[in-house]
Amino acid sequence: MTGGRGEGGELDDARIVGDALRAFAKAWRAVQLHLPNNPTRAHAIEQARFAFAAMWAVADPCELRIGESSLRWNDRVVYEDSERGTDGLPWILYRDGLRSLQLRSAFEHADLETLLHLLHEVRVGSADDDDLVTLLWIADLTHVTYRHVETDGLADLPMLSRDGGAGRDSRNTGQSATEAEFDAGRDDPPPTTIRVEDFESTLYFLDPPEITYLQAELALEYGDDHRLRVLRMLGDVVHAQTHVAVSQEIVPLFELLLVEWLALGDVDLAAEVAREAGVLAASPHLDDSVRAALRAVTARLSEPAVMGQLLQMLEESPRPVADAALDALFRTLLPSALAPMLAWLAVTSTSRARASVERASLRIAGEHTAVLVALLDTDDAHVQRRAVHLATMVTTPAAVPSLTRLLTHVDPQLRTDALKALGAVGTTTALQALERMIDDANRNVRMAAYRALLQARHSAAAGRLLAALRRKETRALDLSEKMALSEACGVLAGAAAIPAFDEILNARSFLGAREPTDLRACAARALGVIGTPAAVEVLKRAVEGKDVVVRTAVARALRGGV
Numbered sequence: 001m002t003g004g005r006g007e008g009g010e011l012d013d014a015r016i017v018g019d020a021l022r023a024f025a026k027a028w029r030a031v032q033l034h035l036p037n038n039p040t041r042a043h044a045i046e047q048a049r050f051a052f053a054a055m056w057a058v059a060d061p062c063e064l065r066i067g068e069s070s071l072r073w074n075d076r077v078v079y080e081d082s083e084r085g086t087d088g089l090p091w092i093l094y095r096d097g098l099r100s101l102q103l104r105s106a107f108e109h110a111d112l113e114t115l116l117h118l119l120h121e122v123r124v125g126s127a128d129d130d131d132l133v134t135l136l137w138i139a140d141l142t143h144v145t146y147r148h149v150e151t152d153g154l155a156d157l158p159m160l161s162r163d164g165g166a167g168r169d170s171r172n173t174g175q176s177a178t179e180a181e182f183d184a185g186r187d188d189p190p191p192t193t194i195r196v197e198d199f200e201s202t203l204y205f206l207d208p209p210e211i212t213y214l215q216a217e218l219a220l221e222y223g224d225d226h227r228l229r230v231l232r233m234l235g236d237v238v239h240a241q242t243h244v245a246v247s248q249e250i251v252p253l254f255e256l257l258l259v260e261w262l263a264l265g266d267v268d269l270a271a272e273v274a275r276e277a278g279v280l281a282a283s284p285h286l287d288d289s290v291r292a293a294l295r296a297v298t299a300r301l302s303e304p305a306v307m308g309q310l311l312q313m314l315e316e317s318p319r320p321v322a323d324a325a326l327d328a329l330f331r332t333l334l335p336s337a338l339a340p341m342l343a344w345l346a347v348t349s350t351s352r353a354r355a356s357v358e359r360a361s362l363r364i365a366g367e368h369t370a371v372l373v374a375l376l377d378t379d380d381a382h383v384q385r386r387a388v389h390l391a392t393m394v395t396t397p398a399a400v401p402s403l404t405r406l407l408t409h410v411d412p413q414l415r416t417d418a419l420k421a422l423g424a425v426g427t428t429t430a431l432q433a434l435e436r437m438i439d440d441a442n443r444n445v446r447m448a449a450y451r452a453l454l455q456a457r458h459s460a461a462a463g464r465l466l467a468a469l470r471r472k473e474t475r476a477l478d479l480s481e482k483m484a485l486s487e488a489c490g491v492l493a494g495a496a497a498i499p500a501f502d503e504i505l506n507a508r509s510f511l512g513a514r515e516p517t518d519l520r521a522c523a524a525r526a527l528g529v530i531g532t533p534a535a536v537e538v539l540k541r542a543v544e545g546k547d548v549v550v551r552t553a554v555a556r557a558l559r560g561g562v
Helices: 006-033 039-055 089-095 112-124 132-139 177-181 208-223 226-240 244-263 267-281 288-302 304-316 323-330 335-347 354-367 369-376 381-394 397-406 412-425 428-439 443-456 459-470 472-476 479-506 517-530 533-540 548-561
Strands: 062-066 070-073 076-080 098-103 144-149 156-159
Touching: 006 039, 006 062, 006 070, 006 076, 006 089, 006 112, 039 112, 062 089, 070 089, 076 089, 089 098, 089 112, 112 132, 132 144, 226 244, 226 267, 244 267, 244 288, 244 304, 267 288, 267 323, 288 304, 288 335, 304 335, 323 354, 335 354, 335 369, 335 381, 354 369, 354 381, 369 381, 369 397, 381 397, 381 412, 397 412, 397 428, 412 428, 412 443, 428 443, 428 459, 443 459, 443 479, 459 472, 459 479, 479 517, 479 533, 517 533, 517 548, 533 548
Parallel strands: none
Antiparallel strands: 062 070, 062 098, 070 076, 098 144, 144 156
16 A cells, blocks of 8 residues: 655655665675675665565555666655666666566565565676566566566567465466556556557667677678588588488589689689688598599689689779689699699789789799699790799799700790799709800890809809900990900909900000900909909009090009909
């Protein structure tokens, strides 16, 4: 019953109800903080019992309206907790859909501790645990009646506990929930009526960490490609399957997915297909026919015709493909893919995929040098030129015979590239092949030979270099080649080249003529590079010469040599 003794009496009654609820909240916090055998916890629960025993004189039953941060009795706020926010007692009740709570006498002895435990369980539980409404329904408290709304807000359904006064369960009788919870003469609308206040909520109903968590989960769900999950499941089925026929039926799906995803431009997914097929093909417990079929999936991608179409698609595709996805796809390629890759690199210079193709071709050439050597002897000029370029980076001695044969090719540029590759290999056989290129008919080839021999410090070529220096044809060479030849002779021949340089710098012909000015200047520069006392003496004899260019070159050489 409730007091109706005027305004002052109602305020006193509301204070008594509020005291009972505050004692209940303190007991709830004690349950959260202390173990069951703690005296503080037992004292707080006992104080709540005393407060409720005093409350029944003014409110029996006590029906509370639940808001987000307050509890109301007889349209008066008797308990408010806005400071704790989502940790407060009103919010815990309101969050799980409770809108009213009716407590009856003897609640403090029969159901108080049980309700405290349920609230504590809801407070510390995870999102996957039962909510408070479910726990109340399971507990079936005898002196508690509650009403809640569904969590989706589409319905306002009354949920009642057993009627302690009648000693029977109102849900098991013909009496409706409305009749069990509300008196017939009450002016309030029945609980099945949808009301605005039942859906009260604030705009920021979640804490920032909760919002961040939900956003992350949504991004993960919508960002996850379910096609990749399907591929993984197919692989798991093949790996765990004991019936060969079933595995043989699944394996063709890998090739189907590979072709389809490549056609759609999903290179990263195609790479996963090839990788998954390669991993499964290495499983020793699979049948030989299944492993062979799985290896054929990757081999299919490495076929020259298929690889050529893939590279053309990458070049023409308007959608850029990430380098990481291409690298993952190309890591699954077999050596047979090297030739079409080199052919594509020879004619393509602006494709965004070029860097990934170059890395893949270098990897394949380094791991399969026999394939690289075979491509050095191919009839395809584009593939051959790119193969020579790879041989310069791989530097395998196995390529020396093929590169040596290319030194007689009709294309001067290919001879130059082969010469550079031999210099990069740097073996004795490779450098011996380089020596012959000193006498090549093409100027660029000869210049490349000088530089390669000089870089390799191949002193065995000194004799051939000196012979080239003494030839009459040397006078007709351009200045840069004369300088390169003289420098190579000076570094590789050393003191043995001094007589030849002395003859060029200081000797006269029968009629008193000297060598061309530029050749004498190159000889002076080479003597400065040699820098021995004998070389310095040769330079001093030319100090007083009349040719200004030669005199300047001699002065510089002396400063360097001395």
